[in-house]
Amino acid sequence: MTDHSIACMLVTHLPVKAEVRRYPHLREKPVIITESYGSKNLVLDSSSEARGVIAGMPLAEAIARCKDASLLQADAPYYNGTFDKLVQALELRSPTVERAGLGCVYVGLDGLELMYGGEARVVASLLQAAPQEFNPRVGVAGGKFPAYVAAVTTKGGRATRVPKDQAGLAGFLSELSIGLLPLSWANKTRMHRFGIHTLGQLSALPVGAVQAQLGNEGRRAWDLANGIDSSPLTPHRPQQAVEESLTFPSPIITWSPILTALGTLLGRAFARPEIVGRYVRTATIESHVYRLPPWVKRFGFKEAMGSRDRALFALKSRLDSVTLPGPLEDMKLTLTGFTGESGIQTNLFSDIRKQEQLKEMMRQLEALLGGKPPIYQMKEIEPWSRIPERRQALVPYDP
Numbered sequence: 586m587t588d589h590s591i592a593c594m595l596v597t598h599l600p601v602k603a604e605v606r607r608y609p610h611l612r613e614k615p616v617i618i619t620e621s622y623g624s625k626n627l628v629l630d631s632s633s634e635a636r637g638v639i640a641g642m643p644l645a646e647a648i649a650r651c652k653d654a655s656l657l658q659a660d661a662p663y664y665n666g667t668f669d670k671l672v673q674a675l676e677l678r679s680p681t682v683e684r685a686g687l688g689c690v691y692v693g694l695d696g697l698e699l700m701y702g703g704e705a706r707v708v709a710s711l712l713q714a715a716p717q718e719f720n721p722r723v724g725v726a727g728g729k730f731p732a733y734v735a736a737v738t739t740k741g742g743r744a745t746r747v748p749k750d751q752a753g754l755a756g757f758l759s760e761l762s763i764g765l766l767p768l769s770w771a772n773k774t775r776m777h778r779f780g781i782h783t784l785g786q787l788s789a790l791p792v793g794a795v796q797a798q799l800g801n802e803g804r805r806a807w808d809l810a811n812g813i814d815s816s817p818l819t820p821h822r823p824q825q826a827v828e829e830s831l832t833f834p835s836p837i838i839t840w841s842p843i844l845t846a847l848g849t850l851l852g853r854a855f856a857r858p859e860i861v862g863r864y865v866r867t868a869t870i871e872s873h874v875y876r877l878p879p880w881v882k883r884f885g886f887k888e889a890m891g892s893r894d895r896a897l898f899a900l901k902s903r904l905d906s907v908t909l910p911g912p913l914e915d916m917k918l919t920l921t922g923f924t925g926e927s928g929i930q931t932n933l934f935s936d937i938r939k940q941e942q943l944k945e946m947m948r949q950l951e952a953l954l955g956g957k958p959p960i961y962q963m964k965e966i967e968p969w970s971r972i973p974e975r976r977q978a979l980v981p982y983d984p
């Protein structure tokens with residue numbers, strides 16, 4: 586094992602496999618999981634038995650191609666919860682685990698060979714972390730991208746070790762499609778038009794020519810095609826959360842008892858030691874709906890909340906415009922985004938106060954979006970330049 590070995594565990598079609606695990610009668614049958622995007626119903630995932638159906642396809646077209654498929658509404662909380670359990674199992678095996686997306690996890694292997702008694706035993710332990718019916722795939726390499734490619738090209742339940750030497754790595758990657766690269770669809774299409782279909786064809790080109798055509802994204806793609814990926818692992822840090830739940834005596838469709846239940850859950854949550862003296866930025870309400878898919882609503886507070894009454898008032902005003910999908914059988918409340926400060930700090934100087942408000946807005950957006958918000962600011966780069974485009978540039982806003 587090299588000094589910096591990384592394993593990629595891949596579980597393909599995780600939503601379908603999670604549903605089959607929950608409903609065994611769906612095993613080896615055509616299944617289509619749908620998700621709504623505005624007024625459109627699209628395919629989120631499908632089983633291999635649903636011939637001709639792929640993710641992103643309009644539901645009407647999918648049904649036309651596979652008329653006998655079982656249709657399921659996507660249950661995102663269930664899929665994420667299932668994936669979280671897999672990530673937690675891997676965290677028991679390695680101190681460095683990065684959650685890269687639903688079904689994809691990177692694991693740092695440094696030092697594990699001595700602990701487990703060899704690389705083969707380390708990989709076997711990783712495969713055993715996932716339920717057997719998930720058919721996980723594992724790829725091992727010196728970088729994240731080669732490890733991912735190795736996992737993608739491996740059969741379910743198996744593992745592939747990428748050659749350690751640069752020549753062997755180049756040979757392993759050369760015949761694979763550029764579709765594996767993290768490129769935009771437009772740039773992939775452009776490369777195909779240039780006659781560049783494999784990683785080997787891309788790596789054989791001068792890096793300057795690729796960067797001239799595709800910019801920084803092209804330079805990154807060229808590096809990856811050559812097996813160069815020094816991007817570090819970002820360990821998964823579970824977000825601190827407080828959860829409270831209750832079950833209704835019978836399914837409820839009217840707002841009055843629902844809001845009463847919400848107030849009860851907020852009271853319990855704000856009485857918990859984890860929150861006392863602190864403020865929260867987001868609240869998520871989840872409920873099982875009678876004979877319908879689960880109902881989930883996530884709310885970000887404009888100003889961090891430090892009490893039950895203020896949070897309930899804010900949620901009531903937001904729920905006024907919400908239409909319930911059907912009778913609710915239960916309710917689960919999750920509070921996240923903890924902070925030691927309230928929302929907007931007072932300040933004697935108006936300019937400083939505006940800066941504080943802007944910082945607070947950025948923190949709220951980051952808590953709501955789960956990452957850095959796509960907000961930019963204009964900065965001077967070469968104000969003396971004769972070319973207007975070089976004088977200023979848009980850069981990510983960093984308060």
